[in-house]
Amino acid sequence: MRDFGRKAKRLAIFLIVAGTFLTALSVGSDAQGGPPPGTLVRIDGVQSGTINVHRVFLGSMHASRTSTVSCETNGALSELKFDVGAMVRANEVIAILRNDTHSQMLSAARAERVRLNASVTELRALADEDKSLAQAELQKAAADRDFWKNEVVRVTGLRQSDDATEQQLSEATRQLAVAEAEVLAKQASLRQYDDRAGSRAAQIAGVEASLTAQDATISRLQTEVDRLTIRAPFSGYVSQKHSEVGEWMMAGSPLLTVIALDPIEARIDVPEEVLPFINNGDSVEVQINAIKRMNRFGKPVHFMGKVKAIAPAGDSRRRSFSVRVDVSNNEQAWQQAIALSESARLSELSAEGQPAPEAAPLMHSLLRAGMSVSVSLPASPASEGLLVSKDAIVMVGGTTPAVFVVIDAPDGSGKMGAMRPVQLGGVRGDMQEISGPVQLTDKVIVRGNERLAPPQAAIRIEKDLSEKAAPAPGADQ
Numbered sequence: 001m002r003d004f005g006r007k008a009k010r011l012a013i014f015l016i017v018a019g020t021f022l023t024a025l026s027v028g029s030d031a032q033g034g035p036p037p038g039t040l041v042r043i044d045g046v047q048s049g050t051i052n053v054h055r056v057f058l059g060s061m062h063a064s065r066t067s068t069v070s071c072e073t074n075g076a077l078s079e080l081k082f083d084v085g086a087m088v089r090a091n092e093v094i095a096i097l098r099n100d101t102h103s104q105m106l107s108a109a110r111a112e113r114v115r116l117n118a119s120v121t122e123l124r125a126l127a128d129e130d131k132s133l134a135q136a137e138l139q140k141a142a143a144d145r146d147f148w149k150n151e152v153v154r155v156t157g158l159r160q161s162d163d164a165t166e167q168q169l170s171e172a173t174r175q176l177a178v179a180e181a182e183v184l185a186k187q188a189s190l191r192q193y194d195d196r197a198g199s200r201a202a203q204i205a206g207v208e209a210s211l212t213a214q215d216a217t218i219s220r221l222q223t224e225v226d227r228l229t230i231r232a233p234f235s236g237y238v239s240q241k242h243s244e245v246g247e248w249m250m251a252g253s254p255l256l257t258v259i260a261l262d263p264i265e266a267r268i269d270v271p272e273e274v275l276p277f278i279n280n281g282d283s284v285e286v287q288i289n290a291i292k293r294m295n296r297f298g299k300p301v302h303f304m305g306k307v308k309a310i311a312p313a314g315d316s317r318r319r320s321f322s323v324r325v326d327v328s329n330n331e332q333a334w335q336q337a338i339a340l341s342e343s344a345r346l347s348e349l350s351a352e353g354q355p356a357p358e359a360a361p362l363m364h365s366l367l368r369a370g371m372s373v374s375v376s377l378p379a380s381p382a383s384e385g386l387l388v389s390k391d392a393i394v395m396v397g398g399t400t401p402a403v404f405v406v407i408d409a410p411d412g413s414g415k416m417g418a419m420r421p422v423q424l425g426g427v428r429g430d431m432q433e434i435s436g437p438v439q440l441t442d443k444v445i446v447r448g449n450e451r452l453a454p455p456q457a458a459i460r461i462e463k464d465l466s467e468k469a470a471p472a473p474g475a476d477q
Contacts, residue, residue: 038414038458041448043406045466046440047387051433052277052378053426054285057323059268061288061371063259064326065234068242071249072227075099080245080255088232088258095255097228106221113218116211123204138186145183148176236260239369259369263326266305266373272319275310277378282307285376285427286327288367303327303337305375325375329367376427386438387431391446396421396454404445404452405438406459417445418456 075097082094151172158164240257243249266286270278278284286305305325314321327333392403401424404417425433438444445452446465 038460039417039448039451040462041417041445041452041459042463042465043443043461044389044392044446044464046438046442046444047431048384048440049387049428049431050382051385051387051426051428051431052382053380053433054376055274055379056374056376057268057270058289059266059373059375061327061367061369061373062265062267063236063239063261063369064263064265065236065260066239066257067233067259068240068254068257069094069230069233070255071097071230071251071253073097073099073102073224073251075102075228075249077243077245077247077249077255080241080243082238082256084238084241086238088236088238090232090235092232093229094232094238094258095230097230097249099224099228102221102224102228106218106225109214109218109221113211113214116207116214120204120207120211123200123207134186134189137189138183141179141182141186145176145179148172148179152176230255232258234258234260235262261367261369262329264329264367264369265308266325266327266375268323268325268373268375269315269318269320270323270377272314272321274377274379275321277380278307278310278323280307280310284325286325287374287376289372289374303333323375323377327367378426380426385425385433386435386440387428387433388438388444389446390427390430390432392444392449393422393424393432393434394419394449401434402454403434403438404449406443406445406461407456409458415459415461416456417449417452417459419452419454 076099077095078098079096080094081096082088088094152169155164155169155172159166159169236258238256239259242254242256249255284305284307286303288303305327308324308326310324311322388403393401394403396402396419400421402419402421405420407416407418408414409416420437422434422436422438425435427433443464443466445459447462448459452459
């Protein structure tokens with residue numbers, strides 16, 4: 001408060017001198033035919049609202065993800081598709097190794113699998129064929145036996161009526177005995193096949209096991225061959241190159257470093273007294289110091305970020321804690337940031353009937369890791385205060401903030417802008433908290449104030465931005 005009193009005293013002296021100078025100018029202008037017309041201005045109201053005092057903390061931009069892509073197998077580097085600064089997509093091929101041994105072993109393993117598969121097929125076919133043949137022979141022997149059984153019965157009946165000879169009956173009986181013996185022999189042969197089938201099944205199982213092992217070998221060799229093709233782990237940019245084409249790479253040898261820049265991460269250190277007022281997920285205002293003059297109207301371009309993480313442990317000597325803020329880093333985010341910073345002025349230009357200028361061209365396609373950054377964070381509890389547009393603030397002498405308040409001219413001839421020194425508080429979007437000789441019912445000048453001379457000057461009000469459009473004549477009230 002003592003500093004503010006000294007500043008106010010200096011400002012009062014400055015205003016007296018300036019008033020004397022303006023009086024002299026006024027007398028001169030009277031001699032030349034009357035005072036000049038008042039300055040054309042736009043005004044806005046003073047608002048009351050809840051706001052936090054914010055503090056700005058400096059930090060640096062960092063990649064949200066960093067990966068040093070390395071070889072997973074041995075081989076000669078035959079292709080390196082990207083250089084430093086190139087953009088890569090997730091799973092995109094970035095390098096290819098050559099290892100003829102792996103390729104040859106894979107071809108040999110595939111050929112061996114074909115042979116084993118043919119052996120299994122052949123063994124199964126032979127087993128099925130042998131069993132079918134033995135069953136067919138047994139069925140034929142059983143059919144012959146049944147035939148001779150019937151023949152013996154028939155000849156025996158004919159012999160009783162003397163229609164067949166004893167010799168015919170003996171021959172039929174002999175043939176029946178032969179057929180029965182043949183059936184017994186075929187049954188024994190089929191039982192022997194069943195005994196052999198167990199060993200053949202074991203043989204087939206062994207070949208099938210070899211086939212399964214060969215599949216595993218092929219899968220392992222295929223993995224080795226696939227590892228000769230290296231892909232990007234995520235979308236981002238190449239920040240470092242560690243190898244060149246022609247080098248023999250061992251498993252684990254680094255190739256490229258890839259960083260992800262969307263979102264990009266702002267890292268700042270904040271004192272412990274600020275921690276109670278910030279939380280994960282809070283939206284905060286971020287300014288990139290290297291590009292703060294992108295706005296054609298001279299206002300810095302601000303991005304909106306989101307608090308990603310607050311370090312659970314801090315620096316015990318400085319009592320500070322690391323805070324990480326994610327900032328969207330793509331063309332859409334850039335255009336939104338530019339549009340937000342220019343929206344008020346562009347709307348004013350359009351309202352005056354002038355064509356709104358096209359969007360400002362981008363100075364850079366992306367924010368970069370390593371850039372300096374300023375992050376505005378709440379540093380106090382929310383409190384009620386008077387708010388005015390940031391455009392209402394003028395800096396007197398480059399150091400003392402002030403606003404021009406609209407007052408009636410002493411002679412009743414019109415309006416004047418009277419300068420009031422103020423103290424600045426917190427910021428909420430485009431609104432600035434102030435304290436000083438300003439009332440909630442006052443109107444402040446937000447356009448044309450930079451052309452006014454202190455302590456007060458004649459004005460002509462072009463538009464009151466706080467007023468709603470008047471209803472059309474005849475409209476319902």
